[in-house]
Amino acid sequence: MPDRDEAKLVTIVETPSPNFNDRTLPVSMLVMHYTGMVDGASAIRRLTSSNAGVSAHYVVNEDGTVLRLVDEGKRAWHAGVSYWRGITDVNSASIGIEIVNPGHEFGYRPFPADQVAAVVRLTDEIRKRHDIPRANVVGHSDVAPSRKQDPGELFPWDKLARLGHALAVPKNATVDPGWTDSAFLVALERFGYDIEDKLAVVVAFQRRFRPELIDGTIDGQSRAILFRLLLDREQGEAR
Structure with missing residues (x-):
């Protein structure tokens, strides 16, 4: 039986952003962000402003509404200077999901259940379309550790991992290799x-x-x- 959060298809609200260009790499990654602004409306305005120079493929609101800002075939501008497993142009190789949350600067808080359910469904669909490995479903802080904290320690990686969409924290991590x-x-x-x-x-x-x-x-x-x-x-x- 599929998890009930994955049983529904995602309903998309088209909210185009002008901030994108052509990819130079095939999609092999999915990068999770939080918006880190006082509210979702402010974040969406910025992500769709031609003056901002930033965007993402999707925004997931706290009520579970999913907005598409950039077509998956295009390179959105969400990761900035970043790196993962040999990839230096993470924007070209990834889909970016911005999850509405004020973040550490404006009152970081748990992600609501409806929002998490939408992120799970969206992740499932994106991974199937692009055959993205679990290990390449990452946070912004993973690909830009010196600059970013998002989506942060409250993000439910455990749920994504349980459903096969991200790496789980190993439960059998009992051997300390004693590395320097x-x-x-x-x-x-x-x-x-x-x-x-x-x-x-x-x-x-x-x-x-x-x-x-x-x-x-x-x-x-x-x-x-x-x-x-x-x-x-x-x-x-x-x-």
Whole structure:
């Protein structure tokens, strides 16, 4: 039985943005954002303003309404300077979803159930259209750790993971490989992160895979989680 959140098709409200250009890479990623503005209307105005120079393919409102700003065949301007698994033009390789939430600056709060359900359905449809691996469903903070915190530690990655749409936090991460801090950073790079900003990338990893404690400290639990993720990928379980 499919999850009831995936049983419905997404209803799209066309809200065109002029901010896009042509892709130079095939779609292989899905990047989650929060809008980080005081309300959804302000975010939509900015994302559709020709003066702003930013956009996304979709915006998901708190009531679950989904707006399409840019056609998936075009390159929206949502990721900025970013990197993931060898890709430096993340905008060309990705679909961007902006999820209405005031973010850390304006009163970060949990994402409502209707909004999460819409994000799940939209993610399911996008992944099927483009055959996007779970490991390439990422947060803005994953691809730009030195600049971004979104969608943040309250984003329900666990639900997406349970439905097969994102990597889960490994439950069997019990072995600390005992890496030095430098070796941990190399392992993060191997997993897919840009490690230029050492503290920021550790924080980004913890925000995604250990949201209950985001302190930037490379400890045994962080090493064990990353070690398990890399093992799962080598065994073909982290696609």
